[in-house]
Amino acid sequence: MTAIKHALQRDIFTPNDERLLSIVNVCKAGKKKRNCFLCATVTTERPVQVNVVKVKKSDKGDFYKRQTAWVLRDLAVVDAKDAIKENPEFDLHFEKVYKWVASSIAEKNTFISCIWKLNQRYIRKKIDFINVSSQLLEELPKVAEESVPSGENQNVAGGDEEVVDEYQELNAREEQDIEIMMEGCEYAISNAEAFADKLSRELQVLDGANIHSIMASEKQVNILMKLLDEALKEVDQIEVKLSSYEEMLQSVKEQMDQISESNHLIHLSNTNNLKLLSEIEFLVNHMDLAKGHIKALHEGDLSSSRGIEACTNAADALLQCMSVTLQPGHEMLHAVKQQQQRFSDLREQFARRLASHLNNVFVQQGHDQSSTLAQHSIELTLPNHHPFHRDLLRYAKLMEWLKNTDYGKYEGLTTNYMDYLSRLYDREIKDFFEVAKIKMTGATKEGKKFATLPRKESAVKQETESLHGSSGKLTGSTSSLNKLSVQSSGNRRSQSSSLLDMGNMSASDLDVADRTKFDKIFEQVLSELEPLCLAEQDFISKFFKLQQNLSIPGTPMSDAEEVDGGTLSRAHNTGGLQSMSSENHMIRQMMIKIFRCVEPELNHLIALGDKIDSFNSLYMLVKMSHHVWTAQNVDPTSFLSTTLGNVLVTVKRNFDKCISNQIKQMEDVKISKKSKVGILPFVSEFEEFAALAESIFRNAERRGDLDKAYLKLIRGVFTNVEKVANESQKTPRDVVMMENFHHIFATLSRLKISCLEAEKKEAKQKYTDHLQSYVIYSLGQPLEKLNHFFEGVEARVAQGVREEEVSYQLAFNKQELRKVIKEYPGKEVKKGLDNLYKKVDKHLCEEENLLQVVWHSMQDEFIRQYKHFEGLIARCYPGSGITMEFTIQDILDYFSSIAQSH
Numbered sequence: 001m002t003a004i005k006h007a008l009q010r011d012i013f014t015p016n017d018e019r020l021l022s023i024v025n026v027c028k029a030g031k032k033k034r035n036c037f038l039c040a041t042v043t044t045e046r047p048v049q050v051n052v053v054k055v056k057k058s059d060k061g062d063f064y065k066r067q068t069a070w071v072l073r074d075l076a077v078v079d080a081k082d083a084i085k086e087n088p089e090f091d092l093h094f095e096k097v098y099k100w101v102a103s104s105i106a107e108k109n110t111f112i113s114c115i116w117k118l119n120q121r122y123i124r125k126k127i128d129f130i131n132v133s134s135q136l137l138e139e140l141p142k143v144a145e146e147s148v149p150s151g152e153n154q155n156v157a158g159g160d161e162e163v164v165d166e167y168q169e170l171n172a173r174e175e176q177d178i179e180i181m182m183e184g185c186e187y188a189i190s191n192a193e194a195f196a197d198k199l200s201r202e203l204q205v206l207d208g209a210n211i212h213s214i215m216a217s218e219k220q221v222n223i224l225m226k227l228l229d230e231a232l233k234e235v236d237q238i239e240v241k242l243s244s245y246e247e248m249l250q251s252v253k254e255q256m257d258q259i260s261e262s263n264h265l266i267h268l269s270n271t272n273n274l275k276l277l278s279e280i281e282f283l284v285n286h287m288d289l290a291k292g293h294i295k296a297l298h299e300g301d302l303s304s305s306r307g308i309e310a311c312t313n314a315a316d317a318l319l320q321c322m323s324v325t326l327q328p329g330h331e332m333l334h335a336v337k338q339q340q341q342r343f344s345d346l347r348e349q350f351a352r353r354l355a356s357h358l359n360n361v362f363v364q365q366g367h368d369q370s371s372t373l374a375q376h377s378i379e380l381t382l383p384n385h386h387p388f389h390r391d392l393l394r395y396a397k398l399m400e401w402l403k404n405t406d407y408g409k410y411e412g413l414t415t416n417y418m419d420y421l422s423r424l425y426d427r428e429i430k431d432f433f434e435v436a437k438i439k440m441t442g443a444t445k446e447g448k449k450f451a452t453l454p455r456k457e458s459a460v461k462q463e464t465e466s467l468h469g470s471s472g473k474l475t476g477s478t479s480s481l482n483k484l485s486v487q488s489s490g491n492r493r494s495q496s497s498s499l500l501d502m503g504n505m506s507a508s509d510l511d512v513a514d515r516t517k518f519d520k521i522f523e524q525v526l527s528e529l530e531p532l533c534l535a536e537q538d539f540i541s542k543f544f545k546l547q548q549n550l551s552i553p554g555t556p557m558s559d560a561e562e563v564d565g566g567t568l569s570r571a572h573n574t575g576g577l578q579s580m581s582s583e584n585h586m587i588r589q590m591m592i593k594i595f596r597c598v599e600p601e602l603n604h605l606i607a608l609g610d611k612i613d614s615f616n617s618l619y620m621l622v623k624m625s626h627h628v629w630t631a632q633n634v635d636p637t638s639f640l641s642t643t644l645g646n647v648l649v650t651v652k653r654n655f656d657k658c659i660s661n662q663i664k665q666m667e668d669v670k671i672s673k674k675s676k677v678g679i680l681p682f683v684s685e686f687e688e689f690a691a692l693a694e695s696i697f698r699n700a701e702r703r704g705d706l707d708k709a710y711l712k713l714i715r716g717v718f719t720n721v722e723k724v725a726n727e728s729q730k731t732p733r734d735v736v737m738m739e740n741f742h743h744i745f746a747t748l749s750r751l752k753i754s755c756l757e758a759e760k761k762e763a764k765q766k767y768t769d770h771l772q773s774y775v776i777y778s779l780g781q782p783l784e785k786l787n788h789f790f791e792g793v794e795a796r797v798a799q800g801v802r803e804e805e806v807s808y809q810l811a812f813n814k815q816e817l818r819k820v821i822k823e824y825p826g827k828e829v830k831k832g833l834d835n836l837y838k839k840v841d842k843h844l845c846e847e848e849n850l851l852q853v854v855w856h857s858m859q860d861e862f863i864r865q866y867k868h869f870e871g872l873i874a875r876c877y878p879g880s881g882i883t884m885e886f887t888i889q890d891i892l893d894y895f896s897s898i899a900q901s902h
Contacts, residue, residue: 022114024107029099080132351406400545519619533640546583591639617654625702663716676731678845707755734774741767806876826886
């Protein structure tokens with residue numbers, strides 16, 4: 001390695017004014033091993049540049065050539081691969097990563113150490129040495145120096161020695177002194193020996209001067225020692241005086257200690273007296289109740305506002321006295337025990353007096369409110385409890401005091417209030433609903449109320465129940481129509497009118513006016529109940545001091561379930577109650593007990609409305625949904641919200657039942673075998689239902705329920721129209737389908753129901769298809785023989801006979817064609833069309849007025865066939881001059897005159 005190093009220095013680096021400092025024999029990792037050398041060099045000229053040079057042996061001879069050089073300043077990372085185990089591999093990160101494998105670990109360590117030293121000396125750049133321990137970086141130079149022979153360090157102009165030895169730069173002052181010295185000796189560079197002699201002589205002169213200075217300072221030292229001795233003597237004298245002073249002060253100190261101890265005892269006594277006074281003042285100020293308060297608690301008037309205020313202040317003062325936080329040991333004082341017992345007796349007496357007075361107020365309220373029931377029972381209104389609430393709220397602070405001091409009496413008052421008020425509200429609400437039922441059925445108060453209706457109402461009720469049970473007007477009317485339509489015969493229009501008249505007779509009072517009246521009554525019932533429940537709940541919260549945990553409006557109820565797309569509350573859901581606070585739960589329980597009759601009465605009223613007319617379920621669904629939504633926005637967990645939600649479930653079920661009954665009646669419909677069908681009853685009823693529903697559900701919250709009902713009904717209508725059309729014997733199937741689907745399409749187009757857009761398009765398509773089918777079926781082959789003749793012509797052409805050669809066929813020559821054409825003069829054609837018009841008129845009903853539409857479609861189809869025949873004559877019999885005995889204009893005249901004559 002030494003010989004290689006000398007050779008590389010001589011042949012490669014000396015010509016370039018560079019010194020070789022370290023060398024390592026390497027090969028590239030992972031490839032075919034081709035050895036080369038990595039050399040660390042520095043330039044001999046300033047500024048010094050440090051390079052890493054790759055040297056490779058030439059392929060043509062034994063000399064080396066410089067292949068690649070990198071500037072050390074571009075080196076970013078040196079990775080030794082493993083800081084613990086010996087590994088010959090290492091990486092150098094320049095602009096890219098170069099992976100190397102050294103021939104020996106010592107060379108690798110020496111090279112990495114040299115790189116580190118050169119960076120520290122020349123570059124001062126942050127190069128990351130990873131997987132190389134700091135201890136190894138410090139020891140590497142010594143190890144390398146011992147592992148290389150001594151002669152090697154002396155070669156290459158001492159290059160390695162400069163790297164190994166620590167270099168110390170001259171500071172600015174040293175550089176300045178050397179420059180001054182060298183300026184004084186201009187020959188220093190040219191004659192080093194003379195310069196060295198001069199420096200030696202100057203050093204000897206300096207040494208002599210130092211010796212003379214030391215000898216001269218000995219006298220000064222002796223003088224200093226004498227001064228120190230004198231100073232020590234003075235110090236001894238001062239210490240003697242200080243000792244005498246200390247003895248005198250010792251007696252003074254003893255006297256002062258005695259005075260201090262006496263003052264401390266006096267201060268301690270004063271402190272104890274002040275603390276005792278403070279404790280006595282604390283007990284007197286906090287546990288002394290004024291005589292006025294005591295008198296108010298014993299004799300205060302609980303019926304007047306001034307007396308209630310005095311009792312409230314006294315009760316608060318008593319509570320403060322009893323709530324005082326006593327210091328440890330206060331309870332052991334006899335006076336404190338007496339005062340506490342006195343307060344307890346006073347509290348018990350006042351709590352008993354307050355509870356008795358409030359119970360009397362509750363009872364009196366029940367009597368007062370009962371006297372007003374008569375006038376409210378005439379009108380559909382509920383009595384106003386606001387005056388009662390206003391009077392009782394004066395006791396709200398006393399109720400809070402009772403709740404905090406004697407919870408047993410507070411709980412007893414709560415129970416008594418619920419008992420009295422529940423009986424009172426039961427009477428009021430039942431009378432209120434009784435009036436509502438009477439107004440709905442049209443009975444009078446002087447009659448036997450709802451249980452025994454007057455003759456008219458009873459007859460209507462019995463008629464309704466006999467027809468359809470509780471399924472409503474549509475069901476009963478449809479059933480009657482079906483029975484009568486089977487038995488009737490004759491003219492369709494007179495039959496339809498008689499059927500409708502008879503259906504209306506069975507439900508004479510169930511018209512739009514009655515439904516509007518029912519809607520107003522039902523809305524008034526809900527409007528009266530809602531403020532009553534909210535006012536009572538607010539009063540309970542304020543009077544009994546129960547905190548309501550109001551939820552944020554718009555959030556879902558805690559006890560809710562999803563029923564057919566709508567959020568309906570489930571009664572008393574356990575999961576919801578567990579999440580409520582105890583006070584909110586208590587409010588709910590009180591409201592449930594006080595208004596226990598609200599939900600059953602609402603359900604009875606809803607059942608009555610549904611029995612009167614099943615279409616009332618539409619009104620009830622909209623109104624109830626709106627009130628549930630309003631109540632949920634106020635408080636989703638309130639009694640009102642939960643109760644109305646439960647009732648809404650019943651209303652929704654009645655609505656679904658109404659829809660199901662309509663579909664069932666569609667399926668059960670029967671048609672007469674002797675008369676034409678026309679517009680089916682359930683198609684007309686669907687039109688009535690849709691028009692009514694659209695007027696009711698305009699801007700309603702539960703529009704989704706109606707849309708679902710629409711889809712069920714329209715599918716039922718479509719299915720049963722096809723079923724009836726297939727069963728029809730008197731009226732062709734296409735006529736039944738065409739007329740009814742035209743009616744459905746017209747209805748949907750007029751009402752513009754967005755969820756039925758697809759069904760509207762389907763109805764139009766079915767109408768168009770069956771119109772075309774009926775036209776083709778009815779028109780048939782008006783020129784039958786001519787049609788058969790040209791079918792034979794088309795068959796010959798299909799077999800390969802050219803069109804212009806068809807006239808040479810014996811059965812299809814010109815004479816045969818003329819013979820067939822002569823059988824269809826214009827007069828015969830018009831006669832056939834006139835018979836066809838009468839036939840179509842018998843098939844179609846007058847309600848839908850489709851005769852002219854069908855007749856015009858037949859005209860178009862006839863003209864299309866005529867043009868087809870003319871085209872075949874022109875192609876197969878060219879130049880023959882054969883034409884039909886009537887023209888297109890004649891056809892138009894025939895159709896027009898026939899339509900006008902009828």
